Amino acid sequence: MVDGSTDAIVELMHKDALMSFLHPFVRQATEEFPAALASIRAQLPVNDGPIGVLGGSLGGAVALRILADTEIPVFAGAVVNGAIRMRSVVDLFPGDYPYDAASEKVVDSLDFVAKADAIASRAPLLVVSGELDHPALRADAFQLVEALGEPSELLSIPELAHPLADEPGIEPAPQLPLAREVDAGLTTWFRRHLAGAG
Template sequence: MNSPITGTAAGVPFTALPPAEGEGYAPLVVTWHMLDAPRSDAAFAAALPMNDLPAWRVHLGMPMCGARTVGDGPEAILELMREDALMSFLHPFVRQASEEFPDALASLRARLPVDDGPVGVLGGSLGGAVALRILADTDTPVFAGALVNAAIRIRSVVDLFPGEYTYDAESAEVADDLDFVAKAGRIADRAPLLVVSGERDHPALHADAFDLVEAVGRRAELLSVPELAHPLAEEPGIEPAPQLPPAREVDLGLTAWFRDRLAERG
């Protein structure tokens, strides 16, 4: 198996895994990792490598994570969470990762032998909100999307933080914009979607997964994984680690999903 390729694309760190087979140009699947373990592009690549997929899998680093950690790392992130869970923490992560994607994609196309066709997108936890934003709010051609324990409604994620969050007009507008069940029609028009949800994930996130699949309709499928909690890897989740059994089940499901969608694409 070929070794991972690491680098930066328009300033965004990445870990790229070459296709399982064949030579020349191949399709591209882009991922965004969780803020829980695995919380770096390299760790996410180890947790969900999709090794049997005949496509490049490029795992992008989220802002302020891994190589882009600033200040004293975890403490700086905790301070943002304490300041304002939505407006200082969750929303800036999703906004920056979404906004930097077009330039990162152009850089990847110039650097790697990927074809110029539609891409696949995959996001875990808060990275799922990034993948959903690419689907719902951009015109980037996408052949298939997938989510794992995703932040589908940001209000459900905010409710996981200690204390009661008080919304004002601005934060309520942001929360509405990051409610992707409300954008299900747009997502259904864009690409087929696999929603992977751990049965041991936070109950509200698990419920949101069911709601999104129902709202998207026939172009969405649900994969419910019995032993999967919210994280996909053990702490600290920064460096690549051996794949856990629930993550392997997710990995197999994702591989089959994207392989079948590529076959449909022709």
């Protein structure tokens, strides 16, 4: 956001959806996460034990990358309509993406079905998938849960499309009933696993 506008984001997406927007977003958020976590712990009365991680849409790739590619202790994770395979996200943009060696390496590094063993060894994951989400993202959700095995779970939400709020979703607004349903499922999941984390 620049001056309250998404124009800069749109410009990056048009320039190169993967290499100018999607990958830098996930990389930067993951790199900034340890310092952000330390800042939160310094400001709030929380201990330094394992955390829960949650990401929606592209933030799902950040949460999955924290699970798959970092050493940060996590007691449980969740993604909501998450970017589980970046190739599926790239395919949502118009036209055929011009992959080269560098972008192929990047998109493969953000395939979290391929990293399911690493994720499963770290923490249980709840994969929330709206039944009206993009078909490829929904297929990725099913494949990730299958690859993870127990105790990870799929929570399928009828009538939920990709967004949790009315578009563009930038201004504060009352929570929609479907978002409330997602919230309830996430709360139940994290409470269950937080109790087990002791």
